[in-house]
Amino acid sequence: MTSFELPAGYRVSTDPDRLDRAAVHRWLSEESYWALGRPREKQERAIDNSLNFGLYEEGSGAQVGYARVVTDRVTFAWLCDVFVAPEARGRGLGTALAAAVRDELAGLGLRRVMLATRDAHEVYARVGFEPMAESGKWMVLGQQ
Template sequence: MTSFELPAGHSVSTDPDRLDREAVHRWLSEGAYWALGRPRAKQELAIDHSLNFGLYEDASGAQVGYARVVTDRATFAWLCDVFIAPGARGRGLGTALAAAVRDELAALGLRRVLLATGDAHEVYARVGFAPLALPEKWMVLGEQ
């Protein structure tokens, strides 16, 4: 699998205390097609019950990206809510953040990591994600 370095001057942290929760909520509830209108209280619960990845500019400490993983930390994970701030796009940060998540999860020895995307297949393919081989085996309860 290809390794992706974060662009110089950036770092990733899983420390939930570093998250700019207000920015994350604004990004997702106002700018992410899958989370438009998500209430702040629901976003807070999602953060509190997930493994979170913040992407930061080292010089300013400002958060410029976010990813969330729902996992049992033993067998399964779902990567979701991946978002790069509009002003930080176009520098490879999304791919680098997805690779950082992949690498962090690899240490857990999970059987499967899933995600759903309507528009960023090429970003995730670069770090090893592929379409479901047997989609007929999968089912969903709720929104599709």
């Protein structure tokens, strides 16, 4: 599988105490298509119950990206809420963040890591995600 290095000057951390929770909430509730209007309290609970990945500028320490993984850390993971701040886009940070998540999860021996995207298929394909071969067997409760 292809490895993607973060561009110079950026780091990924899974330390939840380092997250800029206000920025994450603003990005997702105001700028994403999948979480528009998500209440802050729900976002806080989502962060607290997930494996979180923050993407930071090394010099300033400012957070410029986020990804969240819902997982039992044994068999399954769901990658969601992947977001790169508009001012930081176009530098390969989304692909590098997805690769960092993939690499972190690789050591867990998960059977499956899933995600859903409306418009970023190529980003995830670069790090190994592919369309489901048998999507007809999957079902969902609570479609939007």
